[in-house]
Amino acid sequence: MPDDLVGAVEWSVGTVADRLGISAATLRTWDRRYGVGPSQRTEGGHRRYGEEDIHRVRVMARFTARGVPAQSAARVALSMDSERLTIETDSDRPQAGSPVRHGTVEAICSAALSLDAESLSRIYQRCLREHDLVTAWTEVFAPALRSMGDQWGGGSLGVECEHLASEVLATELRTVIRLNRPRTTDTFVVLACADEEQHHLPLLAVEAELARHGVAALGLGARVPTEALEHLLMARRPSRIFLWASIARQVDERLWQVLAAVRWPLDVVLGGPGWPVDLPAPAHTVTVTRVHTLEGATETLLAAPTPGATVRT
Numbered sequence: 296m297p298d299d300l301v302g303a304v305e306w307s308v309g310t311v312a313d314r315l316g317i318s319a320a321t322l323r324t325w326d327r328r329y330g331v332g333p334s335q336r337t338e339g340g341h342r343r344y345g346e347e348d349i350h351r352v353r354v355m356a357r358f359t360a361r362g363v364p365a366q367s368a369a370r371v372a373l374s375m376d377s378e379r380l381t382i383e384t385d386s387d388r389p390q391a392g393s394p395v396r397h398g399t400v401e402a403i404c405s406a407a408l409s410l411d412a413e414s415l416s417r418i419y420q421r422c423l424r425e426h427d428l429v430t431a432w433t434e435v436f437a438p439a440l441r442s443m444g445d446q447w448g449g450g451s452l453g454v455e456c457e458h459l460a461s462e463v464l465a466t467e468l469r470t471v472i473r474l475n476r477p478r479t480t481d482t483f484v485v486l487a488c489a490d491e492e493q494h495h496l497p498l499l500a501v502e503a504e505l506a507r508h509g510v511a512a513l514g515l516g517a518r519v520p521t522e523a524l525e526h527l528l529m530a531r532r533p534s535r536i537f538l539w540a541s542i543a544r545q546v547d548e549r550l551w552q553v554l555a556a557v558r559w560p561l562d563v564v565l566g567g568p569g570w571p572v573d574l575p576a577p578a579h580t581v582t583v584t585r586v587h588t589l590e591g592a593t594e595t596l597l598a599a600p601t602p603g604a605t606v607r608t
């Protein structure tokens with residue numbers, strides 16, 4: 296169906312269930328209990344989902360699959376406008392037409408499955424040679440990682456394959472960092488994973504992209520204990536910090552107390568699906584911004600500092 300017609304079509308609950316792989320009963324419950332459902336009904340009262348309704352259901356499904364309680368997931372899904380829903384669900388959609396992605400994601404997964412480090416390295420390098428880093432990450436590396444995560448979740452790919460694919464990618468990203476390392480360290484940006492957080496590839500992607508823009512960063516990598524982060528913040532007073540969390544964090548953890556005690560202008564940029572929906576208020580000198588893409592993260596970190604205390608989602 297042509298893209299311009301897709302938006303005009305309305306779908307029944309059964310069709311949406313088939314399309315998204317979510318049971319019709321769950322869809323009805325989400326609609327009844329949380330208001331995440333169709334914006335239209337037929338005269339006979341049957342549910343009719345539009346494309347935006349389907350995007351919202353997708354966001355709800357993604358959050359609940361990650362362990363977010365249904366009520367909070369619904370709150371987030373309902374708070375998103377049409378543009379934000381499209382950004383959030385873009386990465387879910389098949390992009391067979393993308394010349395960058397075509398076949399490459401599958402090639403990466405297959406090389407990981409055969410524990411073929413050489414091919415992995417070759418494919419990553421080719422992508423980085425042929426495309427800018429943001430494109431390579433967004434269209435190939437991140438979808439490949441998600442696909443491997445799904446295959447691991449389904450039991451068809453061993454964790455050793457995931458480790459290998461991650462290790463080789465980390466090496467390639469570090470090469471980009473090394474080759475572009477800025478000589479000056481005028482701007483002081485700290486990049487860190489939350490306490491106990493092992494997923495640090497997005498940090499490397501951010502560091503590499505900042506390096507390509509001539510900005511030096513202090514990349515602290517995975518599992519940065521909150522006490523260590525606190526010590527670094529208080530001792531070095533950076534103006535920017537990017538924190539990544541794939542795994543769910545709590546609203547009552549010590550990190551928020553640390554940020555409430557900051558007394559200088561600090562931009563805190565949060566990336567990853569692990570951060571709580573409702574963030575505790577920061578100190579009045581701190582600005583907290585959530586980012587949702589590599590491009591968004593680097594744009595925010597490269598922008599001029601924002602004065603005053605705010606939380607931007």
Ligand code: B12
Pocket residue numbers: 361362383386436437438440441443444445447448454457458461462465491492493494495496497498500501541542543565566567568586587588589592
């Ligand atoms: C590689 C990997 C690992 C590697 C990490 C290696 C490394 N050096 O980073 C290893 C093997 C160590 C690992 C360990 C574990 N992992 Co793991 N892992 C992954 C995998 C495949 C990729 C992680 C990644 O880099 N993601 C980056 C992007 C691709 O993540 P994303 O969430 O899709 O991104 C979204 C946004 O954040 C945004 N986005 C994409 N890229 C970027 C970049 C930036 C800068 C920004 C701002 C946004 C952004 O777009 C996406 C859509 O919104 C994911 C699968 C997945 N879906 O992420 C599982 C995954 C994150 N892991 C998972 C789990 C459960 C684990 C373990 C707990 C398993 C275990 N039992 O031991 C452990 C330990 C976790 C811990 N305490 O930190 C689950 C998490 C589920 C959950 N939310 O709780 C996932 C989702 C797999 C799954 N399908 O279940 N993992």
